[in-house]
Amino acid sequence: MGWHKKVLRVNLTTGSCTPEPLNMEWAAEYLGQRGLATKYLLEEIDPKVDPLSPDNKMIFATGPLTGTAASTSARYSVITKGALTNAIACSNSGGYFGAELKFAGWDMIIFEGKAASPVYLHISDDHAELLPADDLWGKSVWETDEILHQRHQDPRLRISAIGVSGEKGVLYACIVNDLHRAAGRSGVGTVMGSKNLKAIAVRGTQGVQVKDPVRFMQAVGEKKQVLADNAVTGQGLPTYGTQVLMNVINEVGALPTNNARDVQFEGASNISGEAMHEPRGSENKPNLVTNQACFGCTIACGRISRVDKEHYTVKNRPEYWNASGGLEYEAAWSLGADTGVDDLDALTFANFVCNEQGYDPITFGATIAAAMELYEMGLITDEETGGIPLKFGSAEALTKMAELVGKAEGFGKTLGMGSKRLCEKYGHPELSMSVKGQEFPAYDPRGIQGMGLTYATSNRGACHLRSYTVASEILGIPEKTDPLATEGKAGLVKAFQDATAAVDSTGLCLFTTFAWSLDDFQPQVDAACEGEWTLERLSELGERIWNMERQFNMAAGFTGKDDTLPKRLRKEAAKTGPAKGKVNGLKVMLPEYYQLRGWDEKGVPTAETLQRLGL
Amino acid sequence: MMRSLTISPDKCTGCLQCEMACSYENEGVFNPVKSRIKVFVFEQEGRHVPYTCTQCADAWCQNACPTEAIQINAQTGAKEVNEGLCVGCKVCTIACPFGTVNYNQATGKVIKCDLCGGDPACAKACPTQAITYQDANWTGYDKMRSWADKTNTQATAQA
Numbered sequence: 001m002g003w004h005k006k007v008l009r010v011n012l013t014t015g016s017c018t019p020e021p022l023n024m025e026w027a028a029e030y031l032g033q034r035g036l037a038t039k040y041l042l043e044e045i046d047p048k049v050d051p052l053s054p055d056n057k058m059i060f061a062t063g064p065l066t067g068t069a070a071s072t073s074a075r076y077s078v079i080t081k082g083a084l085t086n087a088i089a090c091s092n093s094g095g096y097f098g099a100e101l102k103f104a105g106w107d108m109i110i111f112e113g114k115a116a117s118p119v120y121l122h123i124s125d126d127h128a129e130l131l132p133a134d135d136l137w138g139k140s141v142w143e144t145d146e147i148l149h150q151r152h153q154d155p156r157l158r159i160s161a162i163g164v165s166g167e168k169g170v171l172y173a174c175i176v177n178d179l180h181r182a183a184g185r186s187g188v189g190t191v192m193g194s195k196n197l198k199a200i201a202v203r204g205t206q207g208v209q210v211k212d213p214v215r216f217m218q219a220v221g222e223k224k225q226v227l228a229d230n231a232v233t234g235q236g237l238p239t240y241g242t243q244v245l246m247n248v249i250n251e252v253g254a255l256p257t258n259n260a261r262d263v264q265f266e267g268a269s270n271i272s273g274e275a276m277h278e279p280r281g282s283e284n285k286p287n288l289v290t291n292q293a294c295f296g297c298t299i300a301c302g303r304i305s306r307v308d309k310e311h312y313t314v315k316n317r318p319e320y321w322n323a324s325g326g327l328e329y330e331a332a333w334s335l336g337a338d339t340g341v342d343d344l345d346a347l348t349f350a351n352f353v354c355n356e357q358g359y360d361p362i363t364f365g366a367t368i369a370a371a372m373e374l375y376e377m378g379l380i381t382d383e384e385t386g387g388i389p390l391k392f393g394s395a396e397a398l399t400k401m402a403e404l405v406g407k408a409e410g411f412g413k414t415l416g417m418g419s420k421r422l423c424e425k426y427g428h429p430e431l432s433m434s435v436k437g438q439e440f441p442a443y444d445p446r447g448i449q450g451m452g453l454t455y456a457t458s459n460r461g462a463c464h465l466r467s468y469t470v471a472s473e474i475l476g477i478p479e480k481t482d483p484l485a486t487e488g489k490a491g492l493v494k495a496f497q498d499a500t501a502a503v504d505s506t507g508l509c510l511f512t513t514f515a516w517s518l519d520d521f522q523p524q525v526d527a528a529c530e531g532e533w534t535l536e537r538l539s540e541l542g543e544r545i546w547n548m549e550r551q552f553n554m555a556a557g558f559t560g561k562d563d564t565l566p567k568r569l570r571k572e573a574a575k576t577g578p579a580k581g582k583v584n585g586l587k588v589m590l591p592e593y594y595q596l597r598g599w600d601e602k603g604v605p606t607a608e609t610l611q612r613l614g615l
Numbered sequence: 616m617m618r619s620l621t622i623s624p625d626k627c628t629g630c631l632q633c634e635m636a637c638s639y640e641n642e643g644v645f646n647p648v649k650s651r652i653k654v655f656v657f658e659q660e661g662r663h664v665p666y667t668c669t670q671c672a673d674a675w676c677q678n679a680c681p682t683e684a685i686q687i688n689a690q691t692g693a694k695e696v697n698e699g700l701c702v703g704c705k706v707c708t709i710a711c712p713f714g715t716v717n718y719n720q721a722t723g724k725v726i727k728c729d730l731c732g733g734d735p736a737c738a739k740a741c742p743t744q745a746i747t748y749q750d751a752n753w754t755g756y757d758k759m760r761s762w763a764d765k766t767n768t769q770a771t772a773q774a
């Protein structure tokens with residue numbers, strides 16, 4: 001229960017769609033979503049595979065609580081070998097698509113092979129078929145969504161699709177569902193494009209059952225109340241979204257600015273959550289239209305925004321006048337602070353384009369920031385950029401390049417490689433703010449030390465969502481630690497990583513963890529899922545997943561040497577703010593972290609550790 | 616005191632907790648398709664609008680039903696479908712001007728909101744009070760109060 005115990009296997013090479021039973025032995029060890037799908041991937045592919053070859057597989061996975069009445073039950077993840085990173089990729093998304101897949105009666109879809117010509121998958125409950133998508137190829141995510149809704153005459157069809165960037169091999173393409181929710185990172189959309197798979201359209205009428213409904217509803221009700229009573233999940237996030245952080249992180253001197261040369265941004269307040277509420281522009285209305293929930297979510301952090309009709313980006317372009325998914329903190333940072341641009345409408349427009357054409361705003365923003373630095377050094381020329389000066393602070397450069405990356409045209413093709421390959425091309429690999437090929441997000445590890453270890457050890461390349469120690473170091477959740485100290489961070493990172501891996505396997509959203517700990521998940525999981533789900537079992541599950549992902553990466557060719565940070569964070573001290581004079585103390589934290597993990601000094605899990613975790 | 620479901624679309628976030636609570640309460644399954652309350656999302660305007668039966672005093676569905684399967688619950692005022700009498704002719708679904716009575720293929724009967732016997736699950740599940748269950752004579756009370764508040768008159772009365 002919780003699970004439907006059914007997997008849909010789609011062989012794109014042969015065109016077959018075959019149901020098969022979910023491996024319940026593995027479900028007992030890995031629960032669902034992130035954990036369970038990673039297990040499948042590890043068992044079914046050679047981790048050395050070229051991510052863009054037909055031999056790579058791609059799994060859309062829900063959790064046992066996806067589609068239930070538990071708060072935030074919207075989540076699904078896409079698990080594959082990442083096009084950007086060559087490492088394990090696991091990108092999580094909300095919206096309505098994941099729950100609909102569950103309602104159709106499926107826990108997972110495993111895609112293998114490659115279609116000879118473009119196709120999309122249509123699922124209506126048990127019935128699944130691949131249909132031609134030649135006419136959709138070359139269309140944006142938004143156009144694809146509209147065409148499929150019309151074609152199938154079903155307003156409640158939920159669609160997940162790639163845009164042109166994913167078709168054309170932009171290495172950080174994402175998969176966008178429900179128009180503006182994305183499995184965003186590591187190039188999972190690029191993998192989808194390489195398989196000639198344009199979209200998945202799903203409609204489900206079967207619903208979801210749980211093991212003990214009465215106990216489940218009781219637990220769900222109590223835990224919803226905990227979210228409502230918490231200052232972050234009950235007030236901060238619904239009012240300002242994740243953008244509640246912009247001014248806070250700038251204050252503490254941890255807002256990477258101008259390709260992380262600085263740690264504070266003068267224009268931060270202009271692009272903050274507060275600014276989104278301020279009336280502005282030709283109609284004197286705020287950027288923010290409303291907040292919006294994903295399926296089942298009682299927090300509702302999502303932003304729905306509009307670009308001012310008279311803004312240069314959309315003037316005379318009514319197709320961009322509607323309300324759509326607005327700025328989240330990470331995107332506001334990457335498109336804004338990291339490029340030095342403080343024009344809120346320009347950032348909102350660039351973010352719209354990221355959703356419309358399906359690519360990751362974090363990597364895009366950080367890549368254009370690196371390009372701006374290379375331009376400043378005279379290494380990228382006006383000739384290459386098509387006459388557009390790539391200057392820090394230039395909104396025009398940002399929005400023009402956003403459109404070019406979306407279609408993979410002109411200099412957009414070069415930017416579509418991501419910052420690592422871009423900086424290598426121009427002879428300055430050290431200017432790429434990435435780890436394992438993936439750009440780090442909106443927290444500077446000189447001002448928030450734990451985030452350095454977080455980025456360095458994240459299995460999917462630099463990422464904040466693998467161990468969000470910001471919660472402890474800045475917000476004091478579950479307890480306050482000093483953001484400038486390295487002591488104790490190894491343990492903190494490990495604890496957050498393990499708990500997060502467990503949460504990402506339930507079907508619920510990580511943002512609940514501002515208010516919930518594993519103790520709050522436990523009664524919900526236990527009432528929903530077959531078997532007995534104790535707290536110990538959930539914690540061990542997280543640690544097992546973390547080590548399994550590590551095994552995948554090691555088999556793919558990564559070593560302890562890849563657990564590092566860009567030189568800038570280790571050698572160039574923060575120039576202003578509370579962290580002034582500080583670099584990140586990774587070299588102190590890393591050995592302790594390895595030890596706590598039960599890994600040898602090279603970062604390899606010992607035989608003992610693997611055995612303890614049943615790996 | 617009779618009470619009414621009162622809907623404030625401006626407070627709705629589109630979370631569908633109400634739809635799940637409804638399907639669970641009535642069908643024992645989490646399945647929005649089986650919900651008697653529906654939330655419509657007008658994506659391009661960022662609007663979310665929950666919609667369900669308003670329990671008309673003089674109900675079209677009830678008047679149209681040839682088998683008298685739609686009956687009034689004297690306590691709640693809800694128009695309830697008596698499944699034993701319903702023959703699935705769907706005349707009520709045509710008669711209802713708002714579309715809130717619907718046919719259920721699985722049972723061959725119609726389904727509509729019955730106020731959960733006086734304790735509506737949707738209102739309890741809604742995290743934002745977009746759906747409330749209020750004194751039927753005073754469903755406009757909160758709106759009146761907020762307009763009254765906007766008059767912003769200075770108190771001058773002296774003790």
Ligand code: SF4
Nearest residue numbers: 627628630631633741
């Ligand atoms: S539960 Fe409330 S906020 Fe959520 S969709 Fe229903 S009416 Fe809207």
